Amino acid sequence: MSQAILPNYLIVGAILFGLGAIGFLSRRNLILMFLSAEMMLQGVALNLVGFGGHHKNYQGQAFVIFMLTVAACEAALALALILVLFRNRKTLDVSVWQDLREANQDPVQDESPLLLEPEMTPMHFPRLTPAGLRPDQAASPEEAATRG
Amino acid sequence: MGKQAELLAMIGVVPVLASVLTAALGPRVLKHRSHWPTLAALGYALVLSIAMLFSMSEGSSYTAGFEWLNMGRMDIPVRLVADPLTAIMLVTVHAVALLVAIFSVGYMHDDPGYARYFSVFSLFVFCMVMLVMANNFLMLFIFWEGVGLCSYLLIGFWYQKPAAAAAARKAFLVNRIGDFGLLIAVFLIWTQFGTLNFAEVFRQLDYRYLAEGKPFDGAIVVGERMLTHAQIVGWPLLTICICLMLGAMGKSAQFPLHVWLPDAMEGPTPASALIHAATMVTAGVYLVARCTPIFIHAPQAQALLAVVGAVTALVAALIALTQNDLKRIMAYSTVSQLGYMFMALGSAAGNPNLATFAVIAAIFHLFTHAFFKALLFLGCGSVMHAMGGVIDLRRIGGLKKLMPWTHLTFAIGAAGLAGIPPLAGFWSKDEILVSLNQASHGSPYGLLFTLILGIAILTAFLTAFYTGRAYFLAFWGPERIPEEAGHHAHESGRWMLIPLFGLAAGTVLVGILFGTPTHLFEHFLTQSESLPKFQAVHGSGMIVLVSILAAGGGAGLAAIFYQLRPELPSRMAQAAWRFYDYSSHRFYLDEILGLILVRPLKGLAAFIQLFDLHVVDGLVDWVGQVPGYLGQWFRPVQNGLLQFYALASLLGLAVFVIVLLAKF
Amino acid sequence: MGSLFTWVWQHWYVLLPLLLGFLAIWKLLPHARQPQSAAMMGLGAAAIILGGIVLPRATGVHVSWMFDLFFYLFAGAAIASAGAMITQRNPVYAALYFALVILNVCGLFLLQSGPFLAAATVIVYAGAIIVTFLFVIMFAQQSGLAQYDRRCREPLLASLAGFLLMGALLYAINASYQVSPRLTGLVKGLEETVNSAAKTTKLEVKDLMGILRVNDAPIDLLLAEELNRLPGWPEKAAARAKLHQLETQVIAAAANQDTAVLLNLVKEYYSLAASLQHAQQRYTGLLGIPAGMQTQVSPLSRRTEEPGHVAQLGRTLFGDYLLAVELAAVLLLIATVGAIVIVQRPKEAAA
Structure with missing residues (x-):
C-alpha cells in the first residue's frame, strides 16, 4: 500500500464528518438528523480503516466492527425514541421539543411562510394489500375506509 | 505499626463501631438488646486499655494514625498517642463507662429511646477516648467538642421535657464560652509555636532547664522565625495559659462557668454519673495536666487556676449544704471536687519542682473521684428508680431497710467522698492537701496558698458534712416513701446492683492499692515524658491529722444534726437565715450571670440581628441580584432548541481546533 | 493581519x-x-x-x-x-x-x-x-x-x-504530510550538483562552497530547521549529530582547499537531506506516526501478505478483542430489550 493512501482516506473521512455535522445542525427532521450522525460515524470509520491499512494490521477494521455494533444499538434505541416522540406530538420536527428552554422565554417560531414549490405536492406511497386477499381483489383504500 | 499501635487503634475504633452499629440496627433489629454492642465494645476496650497500661514501660509512648490535614506549613495528622497519663485516663474512662453501661441496662429498660441512649453512650466513650489519645491540639479540640455534643444529646435525652431541653441548651452555651477560650488558645499556640503537636510544643518549651536549674538562653526556631526565650515565655504564653484555663473551666464547671452542671442532672442518671461526674467534666483537668509543660512557664496562670479552684470548691460546697435534691447535691459536690483538682494543679505556681507531684495529686483525685462519684450517682439512680423518680430529700427517708444493698454501697461512696480513711477519697484528698501545704512554704505565692490550704480544709469539712446530711436524710430516720413510687418501691435488680458493687470495691481499694501506701500511681505517672522531673514530696502527719479531723468532724456533725438532734438544722437555718437563703438560692449566681452576661448579650444579639437583616442580608441580596440581571442578557441563548446547543458546541470545537493549529 | x-x-x-x-x-x-x-x-x-x-x-x-x-x-x-x-x-x-x-x-x-x-x-x-x-x-x-x-x-x-x-x-x-518545498528544492539542487560533479573533472572549492549556501544562508541552518519539524523521528538525534559533524568537516576541508573531500561532503549532505525528506513524508508533525509500525501489535492482528483476510480479521476479533466482542454482544442485547421497552405503549393507552 502506498503511504499516500492514509491522508487521502483521512481527507474523505474529514469531509464526510463535516457534512454530517452540517446535516445534524441544520435539518429539522429527527430521522435526517440521525442519519447525519450516522454519516459522521462513517467518516470516523474511514479514518480507522485508513490507519489500519497504514499500520498494516487489522485493529482498525476490528474497531470499525465494534463501531457498527454500537451504531446498530444506537439506531435501535434512537428509532424507538423517535417513535415515542412521534406518538406524542404526531410530528418528526425536532423544533416542537423546546420544553427545556429558559423560563419566560417564548418558543422559537417559524417566521417566514413557505414558498409553495411545484415539486412539493403530496406524495403517494404504495399501500400493501391486506393479508388473505388476492391483490386484484383488494379494495381501493377509499372503499376499505367506508367498509370500516 | 507495632502491636501497641494496633492496640491504640482498636481502642479508638471499637466504641465508634458499637455506636454506629447500635444507631443503624438498634431501633429495628436489636430493640431491647441494643446494649450488647456497647457492653461488648466497652468490655473489649477495657481489656485492651488494661493491657496497654501493663505494657507501658519506662518513658514509653505509643503512636498510631494516619495523615489528615497537610497544607503548607500545617501538618495535622490524626495520630493517637499513649503515655502513662493517657493510659490512666483510658482505664478510668473504660472501667467507669462499662459499669455505668451495665447499670443503664437496668435503669433504662423499657425507655423508647433505648437504642439511641446506647448509641450516644458509645459515641461519648469514643470521643472521650480520642480526646485523651490525641497527640495534637486540633484533634483534642475536635473531640473536646465531640464530648460536648454527646453531653448535649444525653442531657436533652428526654427532649420532650422542657426543663431537659433548656438544660441541654444551657450546658452547650455555657460550654461554648470555655470552648471559645480553648479555640483562641489553639490559634495562639499555632502562631507562637508553629505546630499543634503536643510533643513539639513541649520540646520547644523544654522544661528541663527549669527542673535542673539551668538558665535557658538559646533561641528556638519556629517556622522561619527565631524566637528567644523571653519572647516565648512572656505574655503570649500567659495568654495561652489563661485561654486554655478558660476552656478547662467551661468543661470542668469551674466558677463562674459551673452553672450548667447542676442543671445537667436533667439527663438520665447513669449518663450524669458517667459524663457529668466521672469522665467528661474531668477533661478540663486532663487538659491542664497535659499542658503542664506550658503552665509551668506561667506561674500567674497557675496561681489563678488555684484561686479559681478554691473559690469553686468553697462556693459549691456551701451551696450543696442546703440543697434538697439528692442529684443536685452530688452535682455541686462534683463541682467542688473538680475545684479541688484545679487547686492541686495550680499549686505548682512558681515552684516547677512541685509540678509533677501536683499533677499526680490532681490526676489521682480524678481517678478516685471517678469511682466514688459514679458510685454515688448510681446510688442516686437506684434510689430514683425505686422512688418513681423522686429524689427530694424532704420526701424520702429511711430507705435503709427497703434498699439494703443500695444503702451499703451509697454509704461507702459517701464515706469515700467525705474522705474517711482508708477509702479512696482520703488518700487523694490528702495528696492534694500535701501539695498545697508544700506550695504554701517556699513559693512566691506562699501566703496565697496558705489561704487556699485553709479553704481546702474548710471545704473538706463541708464536704463531709453535706455528704453526711444527704446520706442520713435519705437512708436513716423514719421511712418516707413518696406516692409516685407506688408499690414499685423495691431494691434494684441485678443489672443495677452489680455495677454498684464493682464501684464500691473500687472506692475501697484503689486508694490503698495505688495511693500513698504503695506509691504505685506515683511511680507509674512519673514515667510520663512530658512531665517535669519528679521530686517526691513527703506529707506531714499534721496534714493527715487535720484531714481526718475535718472529714470525721463534718460527718459527725451531720450525724448529730440529722440523726440525733433533727430539730437543730431548722434552728440553725433560722439563726443564719440570710446565709441559708443565699446558699439555697445558689448565691443567686444564675441570676447574677443572667444580669451581667445574658442580658447584655441578648441586647447585642438583637442589634446584630438588625444589622444582619438590613445590612448583611441587603448586601447579599444585592450580590445575588447581579447575576440575575446579567442573566437577562444571556437568557435567550437557552432557547431549548437541541440543534442550537449542538451548533454552539460544534462552533466551540472548531474554534478550539483552529486555535490549537495556529499555535502549532 | x-x-x-x-x-x-x-x-x-x-x-x-x-x-x-x-x-x-x-x-x-x-x-x-x-x-x-x-x-x-x-x-x-x-x-x-x-x-x-x-x-x-x-x-x-x-x-x-x-x-x-x-x-x-x-x-x-x-x-x-x-x-x-x-x-x-x-x-x-x-x-x-x-x-x-x-x-x-x-x-x-x-x-x-x-x-x-x-x-x-x-x-x-x-x-x-x-x-x-x-x-x-x-x-x-x-x-x-x-x-x-x-x-x-x-x-x-x-x-x-x-x-x-x-x-x-x-x-x-x-x-x-507537508514535505517542506524548501527541502524538496534543496534535495533537487544537491542531486544535480552531485550528478554534474560526476561528469566534470575540474571542481573549484568556491563553487562547492557556493552550493552549500542557499540564498546566502548556510545549508546547515536550513537542514537543522527542517529537522526541527520532525518531532517523532527516532533517528533525529543521530541526524543532528551527523549535521554537526559535517559542519566541522566542511570548515576543515574548505581550509585545506581539498575538493575531493568537499565533494564527498556534498554527497553526504545530499543523502542527509534525502533521508530528511523521506522522514518528513513518513514522520509527520501532527500525527507523528511512522508507517508500517508493527511493534505494538499482537501477532494476531498483524496483516500478512498471504490471502485470507476474513480469517485474519476473525483472529483479531476473537483473539485480541474477545472480551470486547462479548461485551458488544451484551450491549446489543440490552439495546434490543431497551428498544422494545421504550416503544411499548402504556397498558391503558393500548386498551
Missing part, C-alpha cells in the same frame, strides 16, 4: 474548494423561500472536482492507476451523495442517498482490503438500518412532505461551523 493574508495566499488551493463547497451547501440546504438552484449544484460539483485535484496527496508510490481511479470514483461519489443527502427535501430520497454514501464508503473499505467489513457495513447499514428508517419515515409521513423538511435551522451558521471544522481538519492533515 498581513501574516493572515499571506497564509490565505499560500493555502488558496485548500481554501477555494472549501469556500465553494460552503456556498453550495449553504444555498442548497432547504430554505423556506428559495428553491434549490442548479447553479448551486454545479458549484458543489465544482468544489468536489477542485478538491479532488488539489487535496489528495499522491507523493508515495502508486499501486496502480486502477486503484487511483477507484479511489477517486468512490470518494467523489461518497462526498457528492453526502452533500445530496443533507440537502434533500424529501427524507426518503435522503435515506437513499445515505445508502449511496454507505455503498461508496464500502468501496473505499474494499480498496483497503476489508471485504468482510465492506459486506458487513452494507448489510447492517444499507440493509437493516436504512430499511428501518424508511419504514419509520413512511409510517410517519403518510400525508406527504412536511413543513419542517422544507426549512432548516440556521443554514448559514451550521454550514459555517461544519466547514470551519472541516477546514481545520483538512489543514491539520495537510500540514502533517
Whole structure:
C-alpha cells in the first residue's frame, strides 16, 4: 500500500464528518438528523480503516466492527425514541421539543411562510394489500375506509 | 505499626463501631438488646486499655494514625498517642463507662429511646477516648467538642421535657464560652509555636532547664522565625495559659462557668454519673495536666487556676449544704471536687519542682473521684428508680431497710467522698492537701496558698458534712416513701446492683492499692515524658491529722444534726437565715450571670440581628441580584432548541481546533 | 493581519474548494423561500472536482492507476451523495442517498482490503438500518412532505461551523504530510550538483562552497530547521549529530582547499537531506506516526501478505478483542430489550 493512501482516506473521512455535522445542525427532521450522525460515524470509520491499512494490521477494521455494533444499538434505541416522540406530538420536527428552554422565554417560531414549490405536492406511497386477499381483489383504500 | 499501635487503634475504633452499629440496627433489629454492642465494645476496650497500661514501660509512648490535614506549613495528622497519663485516663474512662453501661441496662429498660441512649453512650466513650489519645491540639479540640455534643444529646435525652431541653441548651452555651477560650488558645499556640503537636510544643518549651536549674538562653526556631526565650515565655504564653484555663473551666464547671452542671442532672442518671461526674467534666483537668509543660512557664496562670479552684470548691460546697435534691447535691459536690483538682494543679505556681507531684495529686483525685462519684450517682439512680423518680430529700427517708444493698454501697461512696480513711477519697484528698501545704512554704505565692490550704480544709469539712446530711436524710430516720413510687418501691435488680458493687470495691481499694501506701500511681505517672522531673514530696502527719479531723468532724456533725438532734438544722437555718437563703438560692449566681452576661448579650444579639437583616442580608441580596440581571442578557441563548446547543458546541470545537493549529 | 493574508495566499488551493463547497451547501440546504438552484449544484460539483485535484496527496508510490481511479470514483461519489443527502427535501430520497454514501464508503473499505467489513457495513447499514428508517419515515409521513423538511435551522451558521471544522481538519492533515518545498528544492539542487560533479573533472572549492549556501544562508541552518519539524523521528538525534559533524568537516576541508573531500561532503549532505525528506513524508508533525509500525501489535492482528483476510480479521476479533466482542454482544442485547421497552405503549393507552 502506498503511504499516500492514509491522508487521502483521512481527507474523505474529514469531509464526510463535516457534512454530517452540517446535516445534524441544520435539518429539522429527527430521522435526517440521525442519519447525519450516522454519516459522521462513517467518516470516523474511514479514518480507522485508513490507519489500519497504514499500520498494516487489522485493529482498525476490528474497531470499525465494534463501531457498527454500537451504531446498530444506537439506531435501535434512537428509532424507538423517535417513535415515542412521534406518538406524542404526531410530528418528526425536532423544533416542537423546546420544553427545556429558559423560563419566560417564548418558543422559537417559524417566521417566514413557505414558498409553495411545484415539486412539493403530496406524495403517494404504495399501500400493501391486506393479508388473505388476492391483490386484484383488494379494495381501493377509499372503499376499505367506508367498509370500516 | 507495632502491636501497641494496633492496640491504640482498636481502642479508638471499637466504641465508634458499637455506636454506629447500635444507631443503624438498634431501633429495628436489636430493640431491647441494643446494649450488647456497647457492653461488648466497652468490655473489649477495657481489656485492651488494661493491657496497654501493663505494657507501658519506662518513658514509653505509643503512636498510631494516619495523615489528615497537610497544607503548607500545617501538618495535622490524626495520630493517637499513649503515655502513662493517657493510659490512666483510658482505664478510668473504660472501667467507669462499662459499669455505668451495665447499670443503664437496668435503669433504662423499657425507655423508647433505648437504642439511641446506647448509641450516644458509645459515641461519648469514643470521643472521650480520642480526646485523651490525641497527640495534637486540633484533634483534642475536635473531640473536646465531640464530648460536648454527646453531653448535649444525653442531657436533652428526654427532649420532650422542657426543663431537659433548656438544660441541654444551657450546658452547650455555657460550654461554648470555655470552648471559645480553648479555640483562641489553639490559634495562639499555632502562631507562637508553629505546630499543634503536643510533643513539639513541649520540646520547644523544654522544661528541663527549669527542673535542673539551668538558665535557658538559646533561641528556638519556629517556622522561619527565631524566637528567644523571653519572647516565648512572656505574655503570649500567659495568654495561652489563661485561654486554655478558660476552656478547662467551661468543661470542668469551674466558677463562674459551673452553672450548667447542676442543671445537667436533667439527663438520665447513669449518663450524669458517667459524663457529668466521672469522665467528661474531668477533661478540663486532663487538659491542664497535659499542658503542664506550658503552665509551668506561667506561674500567674497557675496561681489563678488555684484561686479559681478554691473559690469553686468553697462556693459549691456551701451551696450543696442546703440543697434538697439528692442529684443536685452530688452535682455541686462534683463541682467542688473538680475545684479541688484545679487547686492541686495550680499549686505548682512558681515552684516547677512541685509540678509533677501536683499533677499526680490532681490526676489521682480524678481517678478516685471517678469511682466514688459514679458510685454515688448510681446510688442516686437506684434510689430514683425505686422512688418513681423522686429524689427530694424532704420526701424520702429511711430507705435503709427497703434498699439494703443500695444503702451499703451509697454509704461507702459517701464515706469515700467525705474522705474517711482508708477509702479512696482520703488518700487523694490528702495528696492534694500535701501539695498545697508544700506550695504554701517556699513559693512566691506562699501566703496565697496558705489561704487556699485553709479553704481546702474548710471545704473538706463541708464536704463531709453535706455528704453526711444527704446520706442520713435519705437512708436513716423514719421511712418516707413518696406516692409516685407506688408499690414499685423495691431494691434494684441485678443489672443495677452489680455495677454498684464493682464501684464500691473500687472506692475501697484503689486508694490503698495505688495511693500513698504503695506509691504505685506515683511511680507509674512519673514515667510520663512530658512531665517535669519528679521530686517526691513527703506529707506531714499534721496534714493527715487535720484531714481526718475535718472529714470525721463534718460527718459527725451531720450525724448529730440529722440523726440525733433533727430539730437543730431548722434552728440553725433560722439563726443564719440570710446565709441559708443565699446558699439555697445558689448565691443567686444564675441570676447574677443572667444580669451581667445574658442580658447584655441578648441586647447585642438583637442589634446584630438588625444589622444582619438590613445590612448583611441587603448586601447579599444585592450580590445575588447581579447575576440575575446579567442573566437577562444571556437568557435567550437557552432557547431549548437541541440543534442550537449542538451548533454552539460544534462552533466551540472548531474554534478550539483552529486555535490549537495556529499555535502549532 | 498581513501574516493572515499571506497564509490565505499560500493555502488558496485548500481554501477555494472549501469556500465553494460552503456556498453550495449553504444555498442548497432547504430554505423556506428559495428553491434549490442548479447553479448551486454545479458549484458543489465544482468544489468536489477542485478538491479532488488539489487535496489528495499522491507523493508515495502508486499501486496502480486502477486503484487511483477507484479511489477517486468512490470518494467523489461518497462526498457528492453526502452533500445530496443533507440537502434533500424529501427524507426518503435522503435515506437513499445515505445508502449511496454507505455503498461508496464500502468501496473505499474494499480498496483497503476489508471485504468482510465492506459486506458487513452494507448489510447492517444499507440493509437493516436504512430499511428501518424508511419504514419509520413512511409510517410517519403518510400525508406527504412536511413543513419542517422544507426549512432548516440556521443554514448559514451550521454550514459555517461544519466547514470551519472541516477546514481545520483538512489543514491539520495537510500540514502533517507537508514535505517542506524548501527541502524538496534543496534535495533537487544537491542531486544535480552531485550528478554534474560526476561528469566534470575540474571542481573549484568556491563553487562547492557556493552550493552549500542557499540564498546566502548556510545549508546547515536550513537542514537543522527542517529537522526541527520532525518531532517523532527516532533517528533525529543521530541526524543532528551527523549535521554537526559535517559542519566541522566542511570548515576543515574548505581550509585545506581539498575538493575531493568537499565533494564527498556534498554527497553526504545530499543523502542527509534525502533521508530528511523521506522522514518528513513518513514522520509527520501532527500525527507523528511512522508507517508500517508493527511493534505494538499482537501477532494476531498483524496483516500478512498471504490471502485470507476474513480469517485474519476473525483472529483479531476473537483473539485480541474477545472480551470486547462479548461485551458488544451484551450491549446489543440490552439495546434490543431497551428498544422494545421504550416503544411499548402504556397498558391503558393500548386498551
